[in-house]
Amino acid sequence: MPEILEIEAYRRLAEKVVGRVVSEVQAPDHWYVKGGATPEDLVENLTNRRFTKSRRKGKLLLLDSGGPTLGLRFGMTGRLFVDGKAGIDQLEWGSRRINPAWHRFIIEFKGGGSLVIDDPRRLGGVELNPQEERLGPDAWEIRLPGLRKVLSNSTTALKARLLDQSRIAGLGNLLVDEICWRSSLDPNRPANSLEEKEIKILNRTIRTVLDQLDKRGGSHTGDFFEHRNKGGVCPLDAQPLRRSEAGGRTTWWCPLHQR
């Protein structure tokens, strides 16, 4: 799932619960509660609280309450439902079935309505007062000086650096492939080998891709997405795409124009 665009869609959906008061919290899956807290901690800290804001940092969704802040992570297969309505119609690689056993976290509100995380693979989690400072600047808000800093002093592959949430928060595997492809940059290049000219291109491309794919409907709507398969060729120059691994993730790129 979800990368920054999907979490942003969830954030917008979660605005519906701002102003509502929590009547009941169900956290049936102890494993799903992170940060050293227990399901009981969540119940105690959130019951009778009124949510005041729906925020996002990278892939972390945050609901402020005036007291504790609730942090929601969705892993690859987590979906958010508010009042039974989904934030994303169809999650790539997700399940299209609905199974109550996959409802890892449920909040009921006074006066009706609910917020539910459905997560078949249990890769997400909920946390009280997550350490937001562990995340780098948000990818949607980062600017040239911030991006320079992300890439400086590191021989790590460009792609691994862009996926490192502590350096820049929000980009996932699909978005990074799309961004490198549009920027004509080889994802395997050492991060600190980029010239100023290339960093500028990358900086612009990050925002262009996020704005454009957000309007289109998500991380899987990029121009490159449908080609990153076995036998895929570059839609720009028809060159067969290469496949490798970077940062532990499958990477596709065009060996001709991505340098």
Add this chain to the structure above:
DNA sequence: CCGGATGTTCACCT
């Protein structure tokens, strides 16, 4: 049946 898929965290190496 097997392998891989939009993610995060942590242990364990070098």
Add this chain to the structure above:
DNA sequence: GAGGTGAACATCCG
């Protein structure tokens, strides 16, 4: 400390 790897989570799809 930096950086890489593999495991764990559990389901769907080809």
